[in-house]
Amino acid sequence: MNLDRLKSEAVDLLQELIRIESFSEQEDETAELLSNYLKVHDITTSRSRNNVWAFHQDYGEKRPTVLLNSHHDTVRPNEGWTRDPFTPEINENKLYGLGSNDAGGAVVSLIAAFLYFSNRTLPFNLGIALTAEEEISGRNGITSILPEVGSPDLVIVGEPSSLEMAIAERAAMVLEFIARGTSGHAARNVGSNAIMKAMDDIEWFRTFHFPKTSELLGDVKMTVTMIEAGIQHNVIPDTCKFTVDVRVTDAYSNEEILTMIRENVQSELVPVSTRMQASRLPDNHPILRTAEELGIPLITSPTSSDQGLIPAPSVKIGPGDSRRSHTADEYITIPEIEAGIDKYIAILENLQFRK
Numbered sequence: 599m600n601l602d603r604l605k606s607e608a609v610d611l612l613q614e615l616i617r618i619e620s621f622s623e624q625e626d627e628t629a630e631l632l633s634n635y636l637k638v639h640d641i642t643t644s645r646s647r648n649n650v651w652a653f654h655q656d657y658g659e660k661r662p663t664v665l666l667n668s669h670h671d672t673v674r675p676n677e678g679w680t681r682d683p684f685t686p687e688i689n690e691n692k693l694y695g696l697g698s699n700d701a702g703g704a705v706v707s708l709i710a711a712f713l714y715f716s717n718r719t720l721p722f723n724l725g726i727a728l729t730a731e732e733e734i735s736g737r738n739g740i741t742s743i744l745p746e747v748g749s750p751d752l753v754i755v756g757e758p759s760s761l762e763m764a765i766a767e768r769a770a771m772v773l774e775f776i777a778r779g780t781s782g783h784a785a786r787n788v789g790s791n792a793i794m795k796a797m798d799d800i801e802w803f804r805t806f807h808f809p810k811t812s813e814l815l816g817d818v819k820m821t822v823t824m825i826e827a828g829i830q831h832n833v834i835p836d837t838c839k840f841t842v843d844v845r846v847t848d849a850y851s852n853e854e855i856l857t858m859i860r861e862n863v864q865s866e867l868v869p870v871s872t873r874m875q876a877s878r879l880p881d882n883h884p885i886l887r888t889a890e891e892l893g894i895p896l897i898t899s900p901t902s903s904d905q906g907l908i909p910a911p912s913v914k915i916g917p918g919d920s921r922r923s924h925t926a927d928e929y930i931t932i933p934e935i936e937a938g939i940d941k942y943i944a945i946l947e948n949l950q951f952r953k
Contacts, residue, residue, distance in 0.1 A: 599639070599713050601943075605936050608706040609693065611635060612935070613686035615670065615702050616695030622671040622734040632670060632709070632728050639713055648730035649743045653723060654716060662951040663723040665747055666712055666942070667740065668704040668756030668916070669732030669904065672697035678926030692929045700923035701732075703930040704756025704916035707938035714943055722751070722951060732904050735873060740904045750910045751951065752885055754942070757903050758918030758930070761941050763889050764899035765879040765913055766814040769846040769906050771855070771872050774839060775799065775865035781836040789834035793827050796838040799863040800825075803842055806862065808855075812847035814878060814898050818855065819845040841870070848878040874906035883911050888948045894941070915941070 611631075620628040625648040633643045633650045643652045648671075675683040675696050683696035695702075705728060712726045727747055731739035757764075777796035782789025800822050808818045820842055827838035846855055852872050860867055879886070889896060894915070899905070901920055905912050917938030918930045 599716065601714060601939075604710040604714055605939055608710045608935055608939060609932060611709070612693065612698060612702045612706045612930075613695070615705070616686040616698060617684055619684060620671050620697065621674055622731045622736060623738070625671045625730045628670045629728070629730065632705075635709070639716065641713070641716065644746065646743050646746065647738050649727065649739065651725060651727040651743060651747055652712075653725040654720075656719070657723045661721070661723050662751040663725065663748060664946070664949070665750040665753045665910075666708040666724070666726040666756065667729060667753055667904065667908075668701045668708055669729050669739070670697075670702070670705055671730050671733050672700070673733050673924050676924070676926055681927055683928075688932070691932045693932060693935075694927060694929040696928060699758050699918040699928050699930045700920070701757050701916065701918075703918045703935050703938060704758065707917055707935055707942055708754075708756045710939045711942035711946060714939075715946060720946065722949070724946070725750070729904065735871065735907065739907075741907050744909070752883070752949075753905075753908050753910050753912040754945070755903055755905050755908070755912055755914040756916040757901075757914050758920045758923060759897070759899070759915050760919050761915060761917060761937060762895040762897045763913050763915045764897050764905075765886070766812075766848065767877040767899040767902060767905045767914065768815055768819075769852060769874040769876040770902040771844040771846060771852060771874065772870040773842045773844060773859070773872075774868040774870050775842065775863065776868065777838040777840075777865040779834070779836050779838075782834045784832040784834055789836075792835045792838040796825070796827070796840055796865060799865045800840060802862055808850065808858070810849040812849040815847035815849075815876065818847055818850060840865075846876050848876040851875070874902055877905040877908075877912060879911055879913055884951050885913060885945070885949060888945055888950075891948055892941075892944055894945075917941075
């Protein structure tokens with residue numbers, strides 16, 4: 599297809615996406631929109647729940663496979679919006695609207711790149727998966743269709759990265775702890791204060807340093823983010839709950855981290871979310887050579903994404919700026935979208951899986 603037409607259609611498609619509410623677990627209408635858009639361009643699509651995917655028709659079993667992926671769900675708009683988040687507005691080349699930056703710009707840019715190669719020959723299979731529930735790491739998102747899309751040799755995850763290429767990403771674990779004591783009157787020397795027991799464990803989280811450091815991602819980080827205890831001022835609390843955000847590097851598996859925590863704290867551990875795994879591209883992957891040839895900066899990602907749920911080599915790159923994600927009056931610029939399309943095409947044109 600003509601590249602200028604693809605770029606124009608990408609902006610139009612993004613405006614249509616913005617007009618539709620697509621909160622996590624409620625993406626059925628945007629899934630329908632994206633599926634129909636691909637079908638209009640003679641692409642045979644598959645759909646499971648709110649996930650849409652397709653492969654070019656020249657798929658060959660013995661060739662490597664590259665999968666393009668991004669998500670079409672959004673967070674809910676916060677109270678700071680001064681515009682209607684569902685009314686796309688272009689002002690001075692900025693396209694405003696909920697999900698425009700995270701990750702609508704990447705979605706439409708990846709689609710444009712996929713369509714650009716629909717009638718062109720590549721030395722590998724090319725697929726695209728437009729998935730749901732990324733913002734909540736839901737089980738009906740990318741992981742639910744992995745058996746259907748096979749085992750890609752590379753997944754290019756579209757997220758706002760200022761078109762820098764993230765080759766490593768921390769895992770995000772959410773853990774809840776319950777410290778238990780016995781209640782009593784605060785005026786008497788009776789009972790066992792659950793808050794004090796929790797404080798001992800919280801101090802461990804504050805001061806502990808994991809021995810191994812990742813070359814790319816640095817140290818594992820643990821942060822106590824919530825605490826809850828007590829029913830009134832003169833009652834010694836018998837339970838104290840607190841939550842810990844853990845950012846895991848490729849130096850450890852989630853299971854290793856959990857084992858070390860259990861060995862060092864007394865509070866009962868209740869895992870809330872442990873599915874995300876740290877991601878790091880293998881040192882010899884061919885896309886590293888492609889990035890060097892194209893002058894694409896390599897970075898580590900400060901934010902988590904579906905990369906942590908994909909058991910295949912992956913990178914994260916896309917138009918837009920991650921600092922705008924989840925902010926009021928979110929926007930992406932038209933030149934960013936156009937540059938994103940150009941960059942994806944250049945990567946795919948230059949990527950070589952050498953035997």
